[in-house]
Amino acid sequence: MDFITRFSVRLVERYLPSAFVLALALTAIVFVLGIGVEGRSAMEMARYWGDGFAGLFKFAMQMTLVLLTGYILAMTPVVQRMIGALAAQASTPRQALVIVIVTSFVCYYLNWGFGMVAGAVLAREVGRRVAVHFPLIVAAAYGGELVRGPSSSIPLVIATPGHFMESKIGIVSVAQTLYAPWNIALTLALLAVLVGFFLMQKQPPCPRLLHEEAPKAPQETPDRAAPSPAERVEHSRLPTLALGLLVLTYLAGQIAESRFAITLDTVILLFLALGLVLHPNADAYTAAARKAVTAAAGIIVQFPLYAGIAGMMTASGLVTSFSNTIISVATPESFPLLTFLSAGLVNLFIPSGGGQWAIQGPIVMEAAYALGANPAHTIMAFTWGDGWTNQIQPFWALPLLGVAGLSARDIMGYLVIWLGLSGVLIAGTFTALAVLG
Incomplete structure (x- = not known):
């Protein structure tokens, strides 16, 4: 296993292009498939791309703010x-690997946006303290995604x-899907295999450590003259404290009202x-924000490209063709198993679970009822497939890579092997459920 992983790492480091170039390549692939498979014209495919371009603007801003606010929070002294x-x-x-894997996995389980930032920040801190190969521990932090x-x-x-x-399908409760005993057992099994896989990896002869100073809030510089009124406000704790308490009050109200x-x-x-x-004051907060902004560059540039890809996949009919081809056999x-694989395949081109379900869901569920398949199992097979190929889709790794300061090729060699291991476990679970009824 270690030999296979090392081979995968070397292969990926040598041949995998940057995440931006990969997005451009996927754009070209979908463009050509739309013409060759669906018989669309080049002008139609260009129109589909342009119509879809703005489709992830809201989501891109949300992800940017998750990264920025999470990064800024991580830089507070506390x-x-x-x-x-x-x-x-x-x-x-x-x-170090066990702590990072378990912590990030739990955070991802609660909320993947929170897990993305928490895992990256913890991996970065551990990378400064322990002689562990930094790309390895960042890959381990992302594996739980x-x-x-x-x-x-x-x-x-x-x-x-x-x-x-x-x-068509009624209401399917989370007790039948997310919190079904078999799904909880699968979740725990994946955590155990994830820990075991990364513990098996040998350190390179010279581990790539993270060499950087721990982020610190900027220190106030003594002024020769008395501070101006504007400077006193900037260095006062009151404005940021007041706004922070206002937001917390709003969240507390939502909890109290069960909303x-x-x-x-x-x-x-x-x-x-x-x-x-x-943060001690507004000046410290904005200084942390300036440092955090550079980590969001990949999200800002690449998310619209994937929205264009999704636009071409949807409007050209490629999603429907892919789904029907797999389901027909x-x-x-x-x-x-085929539902899981089809969801994973389409996820490479439409990295949005909700958007993907809106397109594929009706097709998949209609086939499930025709075949007599369990609806809850079908929904979860699709859900796991949608998350499974995130491991080799740089789209989802961009926030974590931004915080860690790495590129996709640094971690993808490990994740390709983890994709295979996790895929066998997940696919085996759903095959067993189908056979056992």
Whole structure:
């Protein structure tokens, strides 16, 4: 296994282009497939791309703010001490890997946006303290991203009255999907295999350590003259504290009124509030923000490209063709496996679970009923497939890579092998469920 992983790492480091170039390549592939497979004209494909270009603007801003507010929060003195205390528990590379994997996996399970930032920040801190290969520990932090937890959009949508497919499939509760005993067992098994896989990896002869100073809030520089009124406000704790408490009050009100849910928006608000409260003043907060902005460059540039790809995939009919081709050869026993694989394939081109479900969901569920497949198993097979190929889709790794300061090729060699291992475990679970009925 270690030989295979090292070969994969060398291969990826040598031949995998940057995430931006990969997005350009995927654009070209979908453009050509739309013409060759669906018979669309070049002008039509260009129009589909342009119509889809703005489709992820809101999501891109949400992801940018998750990264910025999470990064800013991580740079507060209190959080730095907490992260340092957790990282200090690791004195060997093996201990470092276990701490990073388990912590990030739990955070991903609660909310993938939170897990992205928490895992990257912890990996960076551990990378400064322990002689562990830094790309290895960042890959380990990202490996848990595939977990499907309480913030998974598809099972939550299907469990919500009034969802767009209710007339066909009704309401499928989360007790049958996310919190079914078999799904919880699969989640725990994936965590165990993830830990075992990364503990098996040998350190390079000269581990690539992270050499940087720990982020610190800027120190006030003594002024020769008395500070001006504007400077006194900038260095006062009151403005940021007041705004932070306002946001926390709003969130507390939502909890009290039973309207609170863990979404990207509430994660952003929580990160914003805590960052404002825990930074010493507005000047320190904005200084941290300036440092955090550089980490968001990949999101800002590449998310619109993937929205254009999704536009071409959807409008040209490629998604429907891919789904129907795979489903047409399905049997009741193979249907969950093929659903899992088809969702993983389409996810490479449409990295948005909700958007993908809106396109593929009706096709998949119609086939499930025709074959007599279990609806809850079908929904979760699709959900896991949607998350599975995130491991080799740089789109989702951009926030983590931005915080860690790495490129996709640094971690992808490890993740390709983890993709195979996790895929066997997930696919085996759904095949067994189908066979056992």
